[in-house]
Amino acid sequence: MTPGRKRRPKAWTIVIGAAALAAALAVAAWYLHRGTGSPRADASDPELVALGAAVYREHCAACHGRNLEGEPDWRRRRPDGTLPAPPHDATGHTWHHSDEVLFRLTREGPAAVAGKGYRSTMPGFAGVLEDREIRASLAYIKSRWPPDVRKAQERLNAAARK
Numbered sequence: 001m002t003p004g005r006k007r008r009p010k011a012w013t014i015v016i017g018a019a020a021l022a023a024a025l026a027v028a029a030w031y032l033h034r035g036t037g038s039p040r041a042d043a044s045d046p047e048l049v050a051l052g053a054a055v056y057r058e059h060c061a062a063c064h065g066r067n068l069e070g071e072p073d074w075r076r077r078r079p080d081g082t083l084p085a086p087p088h089d090a091t092g093h094t095w096h097h098s099d100e101v102l103f104r105l106t107r108e109g110p111a112a113v114a115g116k117g118y119r120s121t122m123p124g125f126a127g128v129l130e131d132r133e134i135r136a137s138l139a140y141i142k143s144r145w146p147p148d149v150r151k152a153q154e155r156l157n158a159a160a161r162k
Contacts (some may be wrong), residue, residue: 038090041138052140
């Protein structure tokens, strides 16, 4: 080869390099999105509901109540501007939201859904709970709702998927 002249890569080198790059991108995409998937919380899945019951007891019940009853006077703001934890049973407003909204609210915190100015004592649980655990806790909550409330919330899910 003459000095100053660039060597051209062989075709097979380009093919192998492109394949390696494609594989690396696929692995990176899988790694970044693993466990996220659909935010759907399937209350008819007994394994998911059982996991959710344990997650709820450990991470949610202290504020939202052992029986999903929420804190007293949950609609009245505290002096610091935050609201008490709402109930997650049929008397609250949890079922007025799609699984996607509930998943984001739980994962990222209420301000991520309501807007950055929203003040809440509830943290986001990203980094604390895996996405499957968040879905499981929501499945557990939904499993405790009466059938008519579950049907109404499922209509919200169907509309959100459109």
